[in-house]
Amino acid sequence: MELVDTGSAMQASDETFADAYEARQAIRAGRWRRHTSGLTPAYVQGNLAILPLALASDFMRFCQSNPKPCPLLAVGQPGNPQLPTLGREIDIRTDVPAYRVYREGVLEDEMPDLKLLWQGNLVTFVLGCSFSFEHGLIDAGIPLRHVAEGKNVAMYQTNIQTVPAGPFHGPMVVSMRPMKAADAIRAVQITARVPKVHGAPVHIGDPSLIGIADITRPDFGDAVRIAPDELPVFWACGVTPQAVVMAAKPALCITHSPGCMLITDMLNRDLPFA
Amino acid sequence: MELVDTGSAMQASDETFADAYEARQAIRAGRWRRHTSGLTPAYVQGNLAILPLALASDFMRFCQSNPKPCPLLAVGQPGNPQLPTLGREIDIRTDVPAYRVYREGVLEDEMPDLKLLWQGNLVTFVLGCSFSFEHGLIDAGIPLRHVAEGKNVAMYQTNIQTVPAGPFHGPMVVSMRPMKAADAIRAVQITARVPKVHGAPVHIGDPSLIGIADITRPDFGDAVRIAPDELPVFWACGVTPQAVVMAAKPALCITHSPGCMLITDMLNRDLPFA
Structure with missing residues (x-):
């Protein structure tokens, strides 16, 4: 089992974007393949977990029962890569700089997008992070x-x-x-x-x-x-x-690569009212 | 210097009143001469300090600068024993079960009311308490x-x-x-x-x-x-x-007797919004 490390905020980046949407476009186009900490710092970034539908209900219940370690920002519709409540035109298959693919809890691959891997039975979970x-x-x-x-x-x-x-x-x-x-x-x-x-x-x-x-x-x-x-x-x-999911050895689990988060359109300053 | 002790909440009392107003009427009539902890527990109780006008401005500034130890609930008009923002018909000369009178920082007397002592230059301060x-x-x-x-x-x-x-x-x-x-x-x-x-x-x-x-x-x-x-x-x-005021040795200072607080019409449940 390999743990994805959420990393820590505040590292400087040498490139800036006007807003989260613009940053996601750069990521989608392959112009940003690194960690996202410090990138568009006004915006909420999220941890990613994608699971097969068969496990989605239990995982959602797990998050609901453990809100402090697992604060759910959004859950996608099965097979739908969009997350309209988190940001304009988000496509979870392309809008994270790097992905890790686990099978039976073992890291199998790291990839820049999920275009080939995406299936109609996948459910996306985005969880808040300490950034x-x-x-x-x-x-x-x-x-x-x-x-x-x-x-x-x-x-x-x-x-x-x-x-x-x-x-x-x-x-x-x-x-x-x-x-x-x-x-x-x-x-x-x-x-x-x-x-x-x-x-x-x-x-x-x-x-x-x-x-x-x-x-x-x-x-x-x-x-x-x-x-x-x-x-x-x-x-x-x-x-x-992440540890809990890996220990459950799901047939497939996709996460972001360490520190390479989903940048949402939510503003950190709005979180107290979210 | 003798310190007035704010005491601690939750002691049971053997008498109850419908509300703060009724409790104050009993106190005013001399039917309740004991500590007020546990009395009409829904209502905010306050610490009392009465000082001569010459010191009032400095003391108000002291409270304003030190809100955690000195949370001001109300300041009376000079010479006016009423505190309309704290409760209906409050008369600070009679509505506290027992008073202590300090001169030059030394406890001189304890008395059931301030009818004889009240003067036109006295300013009343009521401070929040941990009850x-x-x-x-x-x-x-x-x-x-x-x-x-x-x-x-x-x-x-x-x-x-x-x-x-x-x-x-x-x-x-x-x-x-x-x-x-x-x-x-x-x-x-x-x-x-x-x-x-x-x-x-x-x-x-x-x-x-x-x-x-x-x-x-x-x-x-x-x-x-x-x-x-x-x-x-x-x-x-x-x-x-209390310690700060006594150390300043004011010509006159009147406080509540230990645990014998002013019961206000404010509800504890409203304090987060006060």
Whole structure:
């Protein structure tokens, strides 16, 4: 099983686009094949999971039951590659820079589009990602250690169980950001307003209380320094549904490649009201 | 200097009233001379401070600059004992069960009303108190240790400095409630919605970071147990303005007696929208 890594926001890009639509056109035309973090930063980006119809109902129920790790932004109609609620003319077969194809939970291929792979029984799921709330935290003047250190955010398996649905079950994966207490309090308030991108933290403080034995050794991403006057603050992470889906070994699952997200027409600033 | 203790909500009373107005009439008539915690629990109760006009402007500015410890619910017109924005026919000279009179910062007297003491140069300040947000926490199913243990909440001097205004300056006093992390996260969200009653916490975790040397020895109130899986959560406390006012040694200052609050016509449930 290989985990898709949601990456972390705020990396600079050397190209800019006027809006999400224009960025998607560049991606569709093959002019942008890299990660999307920092690209059109005003817009909400989403994690992608595409599953066969036979599993779609259970996965939708799994997301509905576990909204913090699996905040659903949109679900496509079976076989329909459009996502009109997320953006103008989105075609999920072409509008993500790179895709990964898993069969029975094993990574089989990486490809620039799904034109040949698309079938009438595929259902698209787009889930909120932490790029959006990291923008909110940075806008509020809360420093993010992994951004300052140029690293990927630290992620951990926990002993927090998700609510199972059909073949989908497993522990929650969390991301951790060390903060001073005053910033942690503000971060709770800021992220609580955006449940579509993981919402409020799931834990603050002692990592062992959620089954993390060694905070210096994340399961995914990079370790970051925690200062003596800081608390580790843990958010539900979009790696959770990816791990859960892979563990269920679906006949076919297609995701975005790490960091290569779907850029939607939703504005981050509108998320508190979404 | 003697500190008025704001006490803690949720104590049972053996008498009930239909609403705040009726409770105030009983208090005014001398039929209720005790603390008001648990009395007409749907209604917001307020801390009282009455100061001479010469100090009123500085104190109002102090409250405005320090809204977390000093959330102003209302300021009376000089010499006017009514507070029409807080409740029908309130007369601050008679509608609090017991008053304390301080001169030059020293407790001089305790009295059942201010009929003889009232002067044309007195200005009334009513400040929000933690009774209201404790109701909100309990309504949300968050257990409060001091309530369970039948104690007063634990309060501590800190090294957090208030913003000074005229003669008013000094460190913030905080109240502490131990909570599991998940409850602490929810408590931040719940109390952030009610800035008129202290709002979100000012600190979570390591007490030494805000100058508290020994968490087992509160400066006011009672020590409570902190379980190994709990975080201490600290809120700005209404004892702060009381300590600051007493330290300024005003010629005259009148407060409510500990726990004997002004019951307003405001509903706790309306506080998030106030």
